[in-house]
Amino acid sequence: MEPSTASMSSAVESSMYTSIRAILRQAASSCNKGMLRWTLHKKVETHPSNSVSLVRVLVKELEKVERIDDKMHVIPLLHTLIYVIIQSGHIPCNLYQRVYECLKRLLTLPEPYCTITLRYMRSIKMEQITPGALYQRRVIAEQSLRNKHFPKQEKVFVFADPAVFSGPLWQAVRADLELASPQSDTLARLVLLHTLQAGLVKACHGPILTQALEDLGEDVEQYFQEVVLAVEQSIENGEAGRDQYQTRLQHIYSDILTSANQDPKARGSLSNTPLPSPKIHFHLWTNEEELWNELMNFTLNVSPSERNSMYQEEEEEKDVSKRVSLLSVDSGIEKDRSPGFRGRMKPEDKMALVQENIKGPTSSTPLPKEEGNHTARIVVMGDDRVLGRLAKAYHSIRKREAKYLILTKRVNLQIYYIPVTNEPIVNSPGSTSQVGDRLSLASFLGRVDPWYESNINSLGAMIPKLAGTQSSHSRSSEPNLFLVDVLSYYLRCGLQPVHFTLYSVKISVSGQTGSPVEEVFVSHLEAEFPEFKTLRENLRQERSSRRRTRKPLGTCGAVVSVNYSKVSLSKQEVVKGMSVMTCGVVISAISPNETEGLDFLTVNFDSTNPRCCAEIRTQNIKIRILEDKTFTVCLDKDCRRKYTHVQSIEISPCLDPGYCPQTSSKSNFSVGEEWEAGLSKYLCKILPLPINTFTGINH
Numbered sequence: 001m002e003p004s005t006a007s008m009s010s011a012v013e014s015s016m017y018t019s020i021r022a023i024l025r026q027a028a029s030s031c032n033k034g035m036l037r038w039t040l041h042k043k044v045e046t047h048p049s050n051s052v053s054l055v056r057v058l059v060k061e062l063e064k065v066e067r068i069d070d071k072m073h074v075i076p077l078l079h080t081l082i083y084v085i086i087q088s089g090h091i092p093c094n095l096y097q098r099v100y101e102c103l104k105r106l107l108t109l110p111e112p113y114c115t116i117t118l119r120y121m122r123s124i125k126m127e128q129i130t131p132g133a134l135y136q137r138r139v140i141a142e143q144s145l146r147n148k149h150f151p152k153q154e155k156v157f158v159f160a161d162p163a164v165f166s167g168p169l170w171q172a173v174r175a176d177l178e179l180a181s182p183q184s185d186t187l188a189r190l191v192l193l194h195t196l197q198a199g200l201v202k203a204c205h206g207p208i209l210t211q212a213l214e215d216l217g218e219d220v221e222q223y224f225q226e227v228v229l230a231v232e233q234s235i236e237n238g239e240a241g242r243d244q245y246q247t248r249l250q251h252i253y254s255d256i257l258t259s260a261n262q263d264p265k266a267r268g269s270l271s272n273t274p275l276p277s278p279k280i281h282f283h284l285w286t287n288e289e290e291l292w293n294e295l296m297n298f299t300l301n302v303s304p305s306e307r308n309s310m311y312q313e314e315e316e317e318k319d320v321s322k323r324v325s326l327l328s329v330d331s332g333i334e335k336d337r338s339p340g341f342r343g344r345m346k347p348e349d350k351m352a353l354v355q356e357n358i359k360g361p362t363s364s365t366p367l368p369k370e371e372g373n374h375t376a377r378i379v380v381m382g383d384d385r386v387l388g389r390l391a392k393a394y395h396s397i398r399k400r401e402a403k404y405l406i407l408t409k410r411v412n413l414q415i416y417y418i419p420v421t422n423e424p425i426v427n428s429p430g431s432t433s434q435v436g437d438r439l440s441l442a443s444f445l446g447r448v449d450p451w452y453e454s455n456i457n458s459l460g461a462m463i464p465k466l467a468g469t470q471s472s473h474s475r476s477s478e479p480n481l482f483l484v485d486v487l488s489y490y491l492r493c494g495l496q497p498v499h500f501t502l503y504s505v506k507i508s509v510s511g512q513t514g515s516p517v518e519e520v521f522v523s524h525l526e527a528e529f530p531e532f533k534t535l536r537e538n539l540r541q542e543r544s545s546r547r548r549t550r551k552p553l554g555t556c557g558a559v560v561s562v563n564y565s566k567v568s569l570s571k572q573e574v575v576k577g578m579s580v581m582t583c584g585v586v587i588s589a590i591s592p593n594e595t596e597g598l599d600f601l602t603v604n605f606d607s608t609n610p611r612c613c614a615e616i617r618t619q620n621i622k623i624r625i626l627e628d629k630t631f632t633v634c635l636d637k638d639c640r641r642k643y644t645h646v647q648s649i650e651i652s653p654c655l656d657p658g659y660c661p662q663t664s665s666k667s668n669f670s671v672g673e674e675w676e677a678g679l680s681k682y683l684c685k686i687l688p689l690p691i692n693t694f695t696g697i698n699h
Contacts, residue, residue, distance in 0.1 A: 013053040033454040051088035130234040132198035142278040154375040159285040161382030174282040180484040182276040188224040194273035199249040206271030212260035383438035388636025391522040402657035449695040496696025499688035502654035525587040532583035557583040564621035624648035656687040
């Protein structure tokens with residue numbers, strides 16, 4: 001290396017080191033850390049040659065983490081590393097090998113570090129053998145670029161809660177997210193440019209290739225298909241096909257330049273190929289059915305009439321399968337005697353049924369070997385209320401899937417949460433972030449995942465300012481690149497779920513005949529007695545100010561009967577019963593300072609009797625009023641999900657409809673009993689709501 005080149009590389013590496021240390025430094029505020037990460041990635045995107053220096057710095061930091069056993073920095077470093085490698089034009093083989101050896105040693109770390117490390121090791125190995133593969137696959141999937149060789153498709157749906165997003169705010173956010181999506185005619189050229197540069201490096205002239213691709217116009221499509229084929233075959237062949245891969249890229253490069261009347265032997269500098277943001281579909285979530293409809297349209301692309309036909313065929317197949325199952329109980333085959341885990345139809349029959357009802361160019365081709373070629377990324381924006389609505393919609397989807405099994409085999413559902421509130425932000429004890437009263441779930445995610453706290457929770461205070469910022473600019477101004485970049489980064493790197501337990505609540509309403517109303521909630525249930533509302537407010541003010549006053553004699557609330565199973569360390573159920581005089585009940589699934597658990601409810605009674613103020617920790621509880629009164633119930637702090645004239649509530653963990661036992665009136669035995677006696681007793685039947693973060697929680 002020339003002395004001048006070496007000094008320049010050293011200066012860049014020193015700058016990168018300073019940026020990385022600033023990001024990792026704990027003294028920096030959450031907002032600054034998110035902005036620093038964005039600035040660092042922009043440096044690499046603008047100057048691709050910086051990627052090698054940044055990878056060197058990241059490897060050194062990971063090696064230091066290994067030596068001093070500092071797990072706190074593993075997650076930020078790993079995610080930053082893979083993001084740089086995806087965008088990079090070229091990483092030397094010796095540096096790749098150093099990265100790989102470092103990650104191999106990190107596999108000894110506990111969950112979730114080893115899981116993330118292993119996933120990224122596989123990706124890095126693939127990129128080392130087939131340069132440009134990660135970028136190409138990501139763009140094709142995110143933009144749903146049609147091709148014959150890589151069938152993966154992804155779609156991003158952003159659902160914003162109208163309770164938080166006013167007219168000007170949702171218009172501003174939608175404009176930023178949708179206007180940032182790239183033009184479709186440039187995507188194929190970007191893929192070609194990046195793949196050829198990554199594979200050929202010095203044997204490629206970036207600026208000349210860029211101009212040649214523009215000159216070719218629609219003829220670019222044939223070269224795009226050739227490059228996709230070359231990448232996929234190289235991945236399939238492994239290390240043995242590396243030389244063949246480079247030869248094929250060289251032929252494609254020469255053909256492009258020749259067709260555009262350029263010198264096919266041109267060599268020179270590399271051009272910038274930024275990773276385009278995913279195509280985003282923004283929705284103001286006014287209709288809860290919209291989530292289901294969008295998923296159906298994406299995965300099946302069928303009309304409502306065809307969809308109804310599919311359901312009818314499903315029912316007919318299910319009836320036939322049920323009769324066969326009941327008639328063959330003496331065969332000794334377990335699958336004949338049990339109702340199955342997800343449905344009775346064979347997977348190949350189910351997929352054939354779905355395939356017959358799919359429109360479009362793929363309808364005449366067989367399904368690819370790998371199932372689940374669609375990934376739906378659902379992003380919800382709002383506070384605890386929007387997660388409550390999501391929980392209800394998710395449970396509804398699981399119920400439909402347990403009956404019809406339409407989406408399960410075809411779509412990989414990934415859920416993300418960006419907290420946004422329209423209420424005043426206050427400092428919360430025990431948390432480094434600024435949170436509002438309706439951001440308890442976001443606060444919890446920030447505690448269990450500091451990288452989520454840095455990059456995602458910081459958006460909660462920024463997004464509400466967008467409407468005011470854009471009102472002073474014309475609509476033709478550039479979209480907010482920071483918001484788009486953070487969302488893209490979250491979608492690509494936030495793949496570790498935190499599972500929130502969903503709770504089922506049966507609500508018995510006064511004067512209502514028939515079965516109780518069945519609902520679900522994820523974070524919060526509040527019961528209030530309207531006639532004691534003033535007393536309750538006084539009690540809360542007293543507690544907040546820590547005043548102690550003599551309680552007046554007389555009626556101090558309504559008398560309720562409480563039956564619950566107590567949560568104990570031994571996991572043995574202890575059933576308790578009592579009567580309580582109270583003016584309100586708060587049941588929460590999220591404790592203010594917890595960083596793990598999520599498998600119990602905390603119940604607090606608003607009472608003037610100190611003996612009734614102790615917390616109850618339970619998973620199952622029934623509360624019934626003993627007087628001629630009723631109360632109101634509000635779910636997940638959402639006034640749109642409020643029930644009045646309630647006489648009793650019964651709460652328990654929500655069962656996954658896909659695991660619920662089924663019974664048949666046509667048989668002499670209970671299918672449910674056989675189900676319980678089979679493999680199902682070893683399975684967790686609780687329905688969790690998985691929210692993706694960067695770290696997740698080890699279960």
